[in-house]
Amino acid sequence: MALKLPIFMDSHSTTPVDPRVLEAMLPYFTERFGHPGSRNHPFGWEAEKAVDEARAKIARLIGARDPKEVVFTSGGTESDNLALKGAAEMYREKGTHIVTTAIEHRAVLDVARRLEKQGFAVTYVPVGHDGLVDPEAIRGAITDKTILISVMFANNEIGTLQPIAEIGKVAKERGVLFHTDATQAVGKVPVDVEAMGIDLLTCSAHKIYGPKGIGALYVRRKNPRVRIAPIIDGGGHERGARSGTVPVPLAVGFGTAAEICREGMPEEAARLARLRDALQDKILSSVDEVYLNGHPEKRLPHNLNVSFAYVEGESVLMGVNKEVAISSGSACTSATLEPSYVIAALGVDPELAHSSIRFGLHRFNTEEEVEYVGGRIVEVVIRLREMSPLYELAKEGVDIKSMRWKAE
Amino acid sequence: MAYSDKVIDHYNNPRNVGSFPKGTPGVGTGLVGAPECGDVMKLQIKVNLESGLIEDAKFKTFGCGSAIASSSLATEWLKGKSVEEALKIKNTDIVNELKLPPVKIHCSVLAEDAIKAALRDFQEQWAAKQAAATPSVTS
Numbered sequence A: 001m002a003l004k005l006p007i008f009m010d011s012h013s014t015t016p017v018d019p020r021v022l023e024a025m026l027p028y029f030t031e032r033f034g035h036p037g038s039r040n041h042p043f044g045w046e047a048e049k050a051v052d053e054a055r056a057k058i059a060r061l062i063g064a065r066d067p068k069e070v071v072f073t074s075g076g077t078e079s080d081n082l083a084l085k086g087a088a089e090m091y092r093e094k095g096t097h098i099v100t101t102a103i104e105h106r107a108v109l110d111v112a113r114r115l116e117k118q119g120f121a122v123t124y125v126p127v128g129h130d131g132l133v134d135p136e137a138i139r140g141a142i143t144d145k146t147i148l149i150s151v152m153f154a155n156n157e158i159g160t161l162q163p164i165a166e167i168g169k170v171a172k173e174r175g176v177l178f179h180t181d182a183t184q185a186v187g188k189v190p191v192d193v194e195a196m197g198i199d200l201l202t203c204s205a206h207k208i209y210g211p212k213g214i215g216a217l218y219v220r221r222k223n224p225r226v227r228i229a230p231i232i233d234g235g236g237h238e239r240g241a242r243s244g245t246v247p248v249p250l251a252v253g254f255g256t257a258a259e260i261c262r263e264g265m266p267e268e269a270a271r272l273a274r275l276r277d278a279l280q281d282k283i284l285s286s287v288d289e290v291y292l293n294g295h296p297e298k299r300l301p302h303n304l305n306v307s308f309a310y311v312e313g314e315s316v317l318m319g320v321n322k323e324v325a326i327s328s329g330s331a332c333t334s335a336t337l338e339p340s341y342v343i344a345a346l347g348v349d350p351e352l353a354h355s356s357i358r359f360g361l362h363r364f365n366t367e368e369e370v371e372y373v374g375g376r377i378v379e380v381v382i383r384l385r386e387m388s389p390l391y392e393l394a395k396e397g398v399d400i401k402s403m404r405w406k407a408e
Numbered sequence B: 001m002a003y004s005d006k007v008i009d010h011y012n013n014p015r016n017v018g019s020f021p022k023g024t025p026g027v028g029t030g031l032v033g034a035p036e037c038g039d040v041m042k043l044q045i046k047v048n049l050e051s052g053l054i055e056d057a058k059f060k061t062f063g064c065g066s067a068i069a070s071s072s073l074a075t076e077w078l079k080g081k082s083v084e085e086a087l088k089i090k091n092t093d094i095v096n097e098l099k100l101p102p103v104k105i106h107c108s109v110l111a112e113d114a115i116k117a118a119l120r121d122f123q124e125q126w127a128a129k130q131a132a133a134t135p136s137v138t139s
Ligand SMILES: Cc1ncc(COP(=O)(O)O)c(C=O)c1O
Pocket: A012, A013, A074, A075, A076, A077, A078, A080, A105, A107, A152, A154, A155, A156, A181, A183, A184, A204, A205, A206, A215
């Protein structure tokens, strides 16, 4: 079969809607268009039933006891906002300290910064070279004022999976609420809020082959009963946690996507890990001085993040952008012209952040695509190294770090 | 962000990539930027010592596509110019030619810096040579 270009390998940003998901959604745009809050006619009943079924499917995927613990939001960003702001407001009397990490998504970090402006203290626990957070460092950061720990399940750049169950244990022992942003992990690797001691969990439909515009926040109702203040007021939907009419077609899509992920997870994860490993082997065996970012084993099965020394990431993307969609932590690709703070937090050489390339495989990638992408990346990197003054210096034996650079 | 056709052309077919052999007479080298900032440009000119004109130029760049295009364009523009004329090349000329968006202006600034640094290097070497050739008056 001929390859269809461009090939999408940027699945940490978003994923295509699975055709089965779309099919499940379609009737809810047209004939089953009712408002789930309409209690007095069949249109409403039908919509409410669909939303509740979707809720149950999501609850099942994350191991929640009760579907009522799943609150629909507009996406991962809103769920993170609701978890942090909602808990901060609700428990402010109890304490004003939050523990999080240096590599969280901006949807957590920026909320943390805002809370700091409002009088909260936030500890940003660093990560090791492999991107892992040490649960003991979390424990060490907890004070008698700490009300919330927020540690992401899987990082969106390097895919590193955190020791969530251990952190959950620390949180329990210290009586602190535990939020995890599991946007990248849910549907991809086993997540179990009960077994892992998670009190609040963020997830998002468009990362799991569902539609954009809907996410969920899991809010534990038992042991302990977690309460959060709403950040959107109004009609009191979602048991008052999040006002606004639930977008029924999106909820149905989210639920269907969750079900498909749960049923196919072991096979899908194994298949994507195999493809990812093939891509990684191809790259590592074809060019020298490529560095893997993040933990080599404890990572999402579909994630690969590497730095090609001496070549800048955007120039790599430009070399393939007609054929392959991937992304980079380079400053040149960001609006702020700052390199990735995630790669920087690993404590690697700063120039390697500019050289980082992220691959995110997905359900519909094929072996042929992986082969093609591997080959093209290698070609482009080799070509760019021929153009790189740093590669030339390194080949001459010059120690680039000992040189005095004048950034003008 | 979409790139202009000219940036794409320079990126795909960069002009004058390379380095002059060490010790080539008349060569001035500029090496600007910093690896930790994500951009380093090396730009070299080769001046014909008789005519005083830049007869060749080469570059190597670690940076984004616009940085590669800016330095590639710079080498094209440098050829055939005198050192004085070359000093007049401005980053804004590069911005206009390549239609760089505002976030990419600094890539053109880096190219201007590289041109200036290469010219300065050549002038300094030249001055040193002159000084060595004419017996200096010591007091
Ligand atoms: C870890 C993480 N958290 C939150 C988000 C935001 O999710 P959404 O796009 O659904 O708002 C993302 C998406 O990039 C993410 O990767």
